[in-house]
Amino acid sequence: MVKYIGTRELQSFLATRPLEQVIEGLSAYIKADYLRWQQFDKTARLASHSAVGVIELMPISDGRLYSFKYVNGHPRNTSHGLLTVTAFGVLADVGSGYPRLLSELTLTTALRTAATSVLAARHMARPDSRVMALIGNGAQSEFQAIAFHRLLGITELRVFDVDAEATDKLCRNLHAYPQLRIVRAGSVAAAVRGADIVTTVTADKRRAVIVTADMVEAGMHLNAVGGDCPGKTELQREVLSKARVVVEFEPQSRIEGELQQMPAEFAVTELWQVLAGAASGRAGDEEVTVFDSVGFALQDFSALRYLDEQLDGRFTQQIDLVPDLADPKDLYGAAVDGAPTETLTAALNLLHA
Amino acid sequence: MVKYIGTRELQSFLATRPLEQVIEGLSAYIKADYLRWQQFDKTARLASHSAVGVIELMPISDGRLYSFKYVNGHPRNTSHGLLTVTAFGVLADVGSGYPRLLSELTLTTALRTAATSVLAARHMARPDSRVMALIGNGAQSEFQAIAFHRLLGITELRVFDVDAEATDKLCRNLHAYPQLRIVRAGSVAAAVRGADIVTTVTADKRRAVIVTADMVEAGMHLNAVGGDCPGKTELQREVLSKARVVVEFEPQSRIEGELQQMPAEFAVTELWQVLAGAASGRAGDEEVTVFDSVGFALQDFSALRYLDEQLDGRFTQQIDLVPDLADPKDLYGAAVDGAPTETLTAALNLLHA
Structure with a gap:
């Protein structure tokens, strides 16, 4: 299971403290990460441009944690009742490659930008x-x-x-x-x-x-x-x-x-x-x-670290974004879990043959 | 709201039909997309390597839809009861930059690889x-x-x-x-x-x-x-x-x-x-x-299209990965939604001053 922070979860968290306290907290995380700049594997973000906007992926890693943010920029969106910028991101463990946190980053981007x-x-x-x-x-x-x-x-x-x-x-x-x-x-x-x-x-x-x-x-x-x-x-x-x-x-x-x-x-x-x-x-x-x-991706890395460490179970959910298997080599078992039993599958196969 | 397909949702879908039917369906989507190869903005995936594995982002766009997959490869994971490869991905609208589908892609990657x-x-x-x-x-x-x-x-x-x-x-x-x-x-x-x-x-x-x-x-x-x-x-x-x-x-x-x-x-x-x-x-x-x-990213683009079009409401959920605002320029309103009212905020500010 992967920890999930949606819009509602972040709103609930923000409701419990003054906004500047969150911005100050983010500033401290961003500063701590900038002070270990040399530890990060840094790259310019990967942008996909169109006539009306841009979609970007912003990955970064310190060798222990990996993060990326998805973010768009569409200035004409507001005339259709949509946000110019929406974003979400993931924090993952480099050691296993498993995602550990999926979070909204639309509100968080505004907070971390002000913090920076x-x-x-x-x-x-x-x-x-x-x-x-x-x-x-x-x-x-x-x-x-x-x-x-x-x-x-x-x-x-x-x-x-x-x-x-x-x-x-x-x-x-x-x-x-x-x-x-x-x-x-x-x-x-x-x-x-x-x-x-x-x-x-x-x-x-x-x-x-x-x-x-x-x-x-x-x-x-x-x-x-x-x-x-x-x-x-x-x-x-x-x-x-x-x-x-x-x-x-x-x-x-x-x-x-x-x-x-x-x-x-x-x-x-x-x-x-x-x-x-x-x-x-x-x-x-x-x-x-x-x-x-x-x-820069580092600010989102810091923000995801902040969310991961500061938001306890009251403000997070769990989602099944990746499977949890009894035998990790038996992915097929997960594919047919809840599916017809072997005998039924065999019968189905005969029917479809 | 963003459409969500987790492990459970995909399992439920797979339980309703023979696996080869899904693989054949994926093959058809992949073939249709490969036949319009020139329409895609293609790039080699962005890899972050460590001593024990790799984490990759695989974006692609046809100018109307954009997708990316997050995928890791950690061969030693199985000795810790974890999968070698886990994956998830997003399908987004290029016109608005909004994500429309977030889906598990661990099982799906195995299916689309066989389909290819x-x-x-x-x-x-x-x-x-x-x-x-x-x-x-x-x-x-x-x-x-x-x-x-x-x-x-x-x-x-x-x-x-x-x-x-x-x-x-x-x-x-x-x-x-x-x-x-x-x-x-x-x-x-x-x-x-x-x-x-x-x-x-x-x-x-x-x-x-x-x-x-x-x-x-x-x-x-x-x-x-x-x-x-x-x-x-x-x-x-x-x-x-x-x-x-x-x-x-x-x-x-x-x-x-x-x-x-x-x-x-x-x-x-x-x-x-x-x-x-x-x-x-x-x-x-x-x-x-x-x-x-x-x-290649195109296969995941096709797979996400397949999931988006073939899995109806019985097999999907909705998650609040991006905010839905009455006034798209009033992101702050969403940040303090459910938070103390203006008067209360003012009082809180006085308290914290």
Whole structure:
């Protein structure tokens, strides 16, 4: 039997504690895994592109556990009442090859992305950051808002989306956080002006120029979450050229991140180096920093580890995704288990002969 | 909600019809998909190797449907009461990126492998084939035996395994097929001598030499199923050099199949060419033919299509692997659904502040 965490199970778990506590827990797991970066067998994700979206598989292993995530990205889905991004994943034992946990990762991806954003910002944003611009007010926006408010001390949020209803929904949901001042901005430029942190989390699968170089002020930290596919970017090229850029896994980010706009020789730092103290996330209060986040398999590995260890039997089910055999060489026995007995099978065979 | 077929559901389905009928049905789906080979976006599978086994992801898409299989191969598992191979897979809609079916594929892999073997043998074995040697009597052996007996007219089976208990189990299970004469052979050579078809389906993850060139007789068809990983082969190199070799997907077979022993210029034919009549599977009664089968993602795509279309509601469940939202941009609403109300959340936040 394989442990199963569906939408209901995760909802039940989330109902028992504040969201930021889960995000903080995920941050700790992600950090612990990034600090042992060299132990992982890493590969860029395997993408299958179509005219309307992408389906990706994201495998990774540390030699003891293996995980993969299935995730899609279909920006036009929302016009049909469907999510832009859905995801699920599996944690497996490398020693036996058996899956041990199958989990929903749609909600979890939003949580782990916010957890990673906070982790990077702790090392890259100015410590006195209080104002964040949040560009893109779709499915992931509340998670980013709550994480930065509760875990990083953001007290003012400037929100903007081309879809005013998305912003309405974000503002409505954030009513539960009365200590967070929300300002609806009339444009990206208005939202960004004077902000300490700029989080972009838009869904368009195209080369968008959402934040231009003239908007960027000294000392800003840009948390660029939405540019995560070949041909999908959010920042003007010139924003990167004058900033310190940190990525998750360079080979993947060169293809998928904001980084795809830059020449191969443009230097970047990997997040694990910053977390390990091997590289600095920020040089002084004037530097512009960019976390060019595309989402890497390691974060999902960490999230699956978190779910596997933190959700006890109250929040999990068991499913028979793989057979449990008395004799492992007798797979046929399982195929005909509950089927007609041997004699009946023989009779059936005679009938069908 | 996503359709789910676990071990129990598949067992219930298999209990309602003879196994060969399911294998024949799978053959038809596999053939139909191989006949539209050019429509598929194909890639070699993504393997994660460890000292004790391998975990693989096998994605494929025809632009309308996408599928992947997760499959492991751990030869030493049986000594711990576990299966050598377990598998599961997903069929998804390319248009939305949503998964539509999650299914067990452990039993199904054995069925679809036998279905593919029969499909190839129909074009490659001599039509008058009646005697088959079956080397390797583990988890997959009954499926091969039943498929070749019921669908290809094999009436005598010569069985051999280094593990006599595996052969005991095979013989016991095949009692249900009284029209199939079973001969226990004392060696591989004795099993192969005079056989029309030689099926090898062993599990060792190493360069084994199970069938040597001196055993091979004119007109034989070799159905080589077990050599399916880098460093895992079953046939002596010289068996291939004098035979017509058919593979599923050449780029993958060059790395994983018996073919890994041969130089890059050694010519092979792809199965789809034989099925489409673009290439011959056999030139006369004297030729030696080899189906160097490693298992390709397309067969699992076909198997998932079969399961999706042939198993009605009696044999499927629904699971909440992805959330179903009233407002697809309000993922946060799902995260806190069933959670404390806004007022309660605000109170909780104040408490935690």
